[in-house]
Amino acid sequence: MATFHFDLVSPEKLLFSGEVEQVDVPGSEGEFGVLAGHAPLVTTLRPGILVIHGERDALRVVVDAGFAEVGPAGLTVLANMAVPVDEFDVAQLAGVITDTEEDVADEKDGWTRDKLAQKLDRLRALQAALVH
Amino acid sequence: MPSLKDMRVRIAATKATQKITKAMQMVAASKLRRAQAAAEAARPYARHMAKVLGNIAGGVGDLGAAPRLLVGTGSDRVHLLLVCTAERGLCGPFNSAIVRLARERANTLMAEGKEVKFFCVGRKGYDQLRRLYEKQIIEHVELRAVRTLGFEHAEGIGDKVLRLYGQGAFDVCTLFFSRFKSIIAQTPTAQQIIPPVFEAGAGNGNGIVYEYEPDEDEILLELLPRNISVQIFGALLENAASFYGAQMSAMDNATRNAGEMIRKQTLTYNRTRQAMITKELIEIISGAEAV
Numbered sequence: 144m145a146t147f148h149f150d151l152v153s154p155e156k157l158l159f160s161g162e163v164e165q166v167d168v169p170g171s172e173g174e175f176g177v178l179a180g181h182a183p184l185v186t187t188l189r190p191g192i193l194v195i196h197g198e199r200d201a202l203r204v205v206v207d208a209g210f211a212e213v214g215p216a217g218l219t220v221l222a223n224m225a226v227p228v229d230e231f232d233v234a235q236l237a238g239v240i241t242d243t244e245e246d247v248a249d250e251k252d253g254w255t256r257d258k259l260a261q262k263l264d265r266l267r268a269l270q271a272a273l274v275h
Numbered sequence: 276m277p278s279l280k281d282m283r284v285r286i287a288a289t290k291a292t293q294k295i296t297k298a299m300q301m302v303a304a305s306k307l308r309r310a311q312a313a314a315e316a317a318r319p320y321a322r323h324m325a326k327v328l329g330n331i332a333g334g335v336g337d338l339g340a341a342p343r344l345l346v347g348t349g350s351d352r353v354h355l356l357l358v359c360t361a362e363r364g365l366c367g368p369f370n371s372a373i374v375r376l377a378r379e380r381a382n383t384l385m386a387e388g389k390e391v392k393f394f395c396v397g398r399k400g401y402d403q404l405r406r407l408y409e410k411q412i413i414e415h416v417e418l419r420a421v422r423t424l425g426f427e428h429a430e431g432i433g434d435k436v437l438r439l440y441g442q443g444a445f446d447v448c449t450l451f452f453s454r455f456k457s458i459i460a461q462t463p464t465a466q467q468i469i470p471p472v473f474e475a476g477a478g479n480g481n482g483i484v485y486e487y488e489p490d491e492d493e494i495l496l497e498l499l500p501r502n503i504s505v506q507i508f509g510a511l512l513e514n515a516a517s518f519y520g521a522q523m524s525a526m527d528n529a530t531r532n533a534g535e536m537i538r539k540q541t542l543t544y545n546r547t548r549q550a551m552i553t554k555e556l557i558e559i560i561s562g563a564e565a566v
Contacts, residue, residue, distance in 0.1 A: 152323055154426040154508055156316035172488045185331060186488035187497055210498060212327045212485075219323050223426075223501075254438065 145179035148217030149195065151204065153225040158204065165196040166218055168211050169272070177218050184213040190269035192228065193220065203228040205273065208265055233273060240266050279551070282544045286537060293533035299365065300526035307458065307519035313424070314455055314512040321509040328502055329473040331485070331495065342492070344437075344499040347470035348446045353390045355413075355445035356381060357436065357468075359452040359510050360400030361518045362419045367525035369453060369461065369518055370399040376463040377451045378407065392445055396432060396511070413444065424515055429508030436507075437500050440469060452510035453517035459524055461517035468506045471499075 144164045151159040166177045169191030188209045195202040209222035243263045250256040277285075332345060358377045360370045377400075381391045393408055395401035395415035404412060416432055418424070436448060448469035453461045466472075487494055 150319070150323065152320040154317060154320050154429075154505060155313070157319040160319075170488055182486060183484065184486045184488065185327070185494055187494055208497075210327065210494070212330070214330065214485075219327065221320065221323055221327065258434065 147177075147179040147181075150217070150219045151193070151195075151222065151225055152220070153209075153222050158225050159195065159202070161197070163195055163197045166220075167194040167196075168218075168220065169193060169206065170211065177213055181213045181218070183215070184211075186211050188220070188222065189272075190265055191272040193222075193225075205231045205269070207269060231273070233270075236266065236270055236273075240270065279544065279548060282540065282547065286540045286544060289533055289537050289540060293530055293537065296526045296529040296533060300523055300530060303519045303523040303526060307516065307523055310512070310516040310519050311455065314509075314516040317509055317512050321505055324498075324502055324505050325473065328471065328498055331491070331498070332471075332473060342495050342499055344440070344503075345470060345495060348443075350446050351389070353392065353445040353447075354384050355392050355394055355436070355439065355448040355469075357394045357432075357448060357450045357507070358396065358400045358404065359450070359507075359514050360395070360397035360403075361514065362398050362417065364399060365525065366518055366522035367528075369521035369525075370397075370403065372461075372463045373451055373453055374400050374403045376465060377404070380449070380451075380465060381408070394436065394439075397514075413439070418511075424511055426504070426508055429511055430504045432507050433500065433504030436469070436503060445469075450506060450510050452514045453521075455513050455516040455520060458520045461520055466506065466510070468503055471502060 146162040146164055149159065149161065149163045149166055150157065164178070168175055168177060168186075169189055171187040171189045174191070188206060188211060190207050191205075193204045193206050195204065205224075205226050205228055206220070206222040207224035209220065209225075211221075212219045240263065243259060243266060247256060247259045247263055250259055356377050358373065360373050364370065377393075381393075384391050391408075391411055393404055393412040395404060395412060396418065398417050398419065401412070401415045401417075414435060416435070418428060421428060439445060440448070447467065450466045450468050452464060452466075454464045455461055
């Protein structure tokens with residue numbers, strides 16, 4: 144099967160870089176699979192699970208919001224956060240959500256509260272994605 | 276003429292100082308390794324971000340309708356200098372090199388009749404700039420309590436900058452930090468982040484027509500603020516690595532200088548001791564001869 148180049152980067156590090164056969168990306172308009180020779184595309188991501196089908200077994204990675212770019216050179220995913228599924232701590236996520244809920248309730252400043260509310264929505268979406 | 280005892284105390288003090296500088300050098304060396312790895316790990320993200328943004332920006336047709344973060348406010352009257360320095364000293368010329376670059380830029384801009392505002396990240400830069408431009412510093416952030424630098428810190432700073440931009444506090448924002456080249460070479464760097472400047476060749480679109488989901492404007496609206504945070508994060512990490520590099524070489528120098536001082540002090544001490552013994556001997560001998 145034809146392969147293409149795939150880079151998965153988060154602000155902290157380069158998580159994956161190499162040739163792959165297929166990548167399933169959780170796009171904001173719906174999940175989509177990328178194969179070699181995909182048309183150029185730029186999309187935002189929603190929190191969810193990204194699946195990399197390489198030579199070995201499929202690799203599942205939890206991604207927070209971010210961007211995906213399909214270009215002639217291959218696929219680049221810029222994730223705000225990316226952690227392999229088996230390293231992800233669901234209990235910790237629940238803790239963060241509770242903390243953020245409290246912050247939203249306490250925050251007086253409108254601008255900051257909007258920011259926090261957005262963050263909370265994102266975290267909840269991520270939690271929902273993990274349950275399925 | 277200091278007594279022999281004074282000299283012994285002096286030598287002991289210098290030795291103690293040498294031990295401290297040596298320890299600091301070793302601590303800096305071990306921290307440098309981690310900071311350097313973090314800075315290098317963050318580079319791909321910033322690079323890809325710039326590339327994607329460059330590609331999209333190259334494809335934007337109508338510049339008039341494009342977001343202000345991309346094309347600027349259309350004027351360059353008020354400049355914001357975002358100066359990132361360290362929280363601590365004892366690191367050679369690290370902090371002052373960044374501040375000097377920012378100061379030179381500020382003076383040039385002011386000579387051109389532009390208004391200059393400062394946003395200081397890090398205590399050292401704030402202290403130095405405060406002496407000269409007290410009234411022009413509109414915001415400052417200290418990362419003193421921060422142990423490991425995370426993306427959220429950069430995001431916090433980015434949010435503040437975006438907010439000021441939204442309020443129309445400035446037209447152009449330039450980031451000042453020190454780029455880590457190697458342990459002995461750190462270059463103070465100025466990078467314009469609002470409106471973003473794309474490297475030559477990145478923004479020509481390469482003739483690719485992208486499909487956008489949801490649509491171009493929405494993607495740009497998310498990508499642009501994010502880019503600011505990413506650039507700041509990159510700068511902070513580069514700064515951290517540079518800081519430890521600078522501290523390491525400064526402390527290495529200090530240790531070597533202390534060694535040199537100890538050598539000289541010991542020499543004077545021994546000479547004085549020898550001279551005193553000789554003097555005492557002469558006194559005894561001449562005393563014996565006199566009898």
